[in-house]
Amino acid sequence: MSHNCIFCKIVGRSIISTILYEDARILAFEDTKPQAPIHILVIPKVHYSNILEAAEDMPLLGDMLTAVMRLAREKGIADDGFRTVINTGPNGGQTVYHLHIHLLGGRFFKWPPG
Ligand code: 5GP
Ligand code: ZN
Numbered sequence: 001m002s003h004n005c006i007f008c009k010i011v012g013r014s015i016i017s018t019i020l021y022e023d024a025r026i027l028a029f030e031d032t033k034p035q036a037p038i039h040i041l042v043i044p045k046v047h048y049s050n051i052l053e054a055a056e057d058m059p060l061l062g063d064m065l066t067a068v069m070r071l072a073r074e075k076g077i078a079d080d081g082f083r084t085v086i087n088t089g090p091n092g093g094q095t096v097y098h099l100h101i102h103l104l105g106g107r108f109f110k111w112p113p114g
Helices: 006-011 058-074
Strands: 019-022 026-030 038-044 082-085 101-105
Touching: 006 026, 006 038, 019 058, 026 058, 038 058, 058 101
Parallel strands: none
Antiparallel strands: 019 026, 026 038, 038 101, 082 101
């Protein structure tokens, strides 16, 4: 638990968020500033600042991807397709330093990204 971390506060329920999936180690909730009709964040409950820190825990990363796939199917965006994003560090555009996977869907996404 990192005390100034907004996502740790969501895990601890001191900040309210719409929770879409939860298990012992993972939480998924709606992004407050959605960039698409579906915009979900999948996070580990434990605080890792970024994906590099989570390298020691590949099973956790696998479980996070499993949650992404489950949510994509549940939200009905699996067939049309979706975008998954993990921003890392300043050049990656990371703004919240608690590892998260963005699941975006419900519209077309350009490539390459801006
Ligand atoms: P990043 O830029 O770090 O990859 O993504 C951080 C994401 O967290 C952004 O999409 C932003 O809208 C979202 N976010 C920031 N603060 C909150 C919050 O308090 N609650 C929720 N649900 N999402 C947040
Ligand atoms: Zn945190």
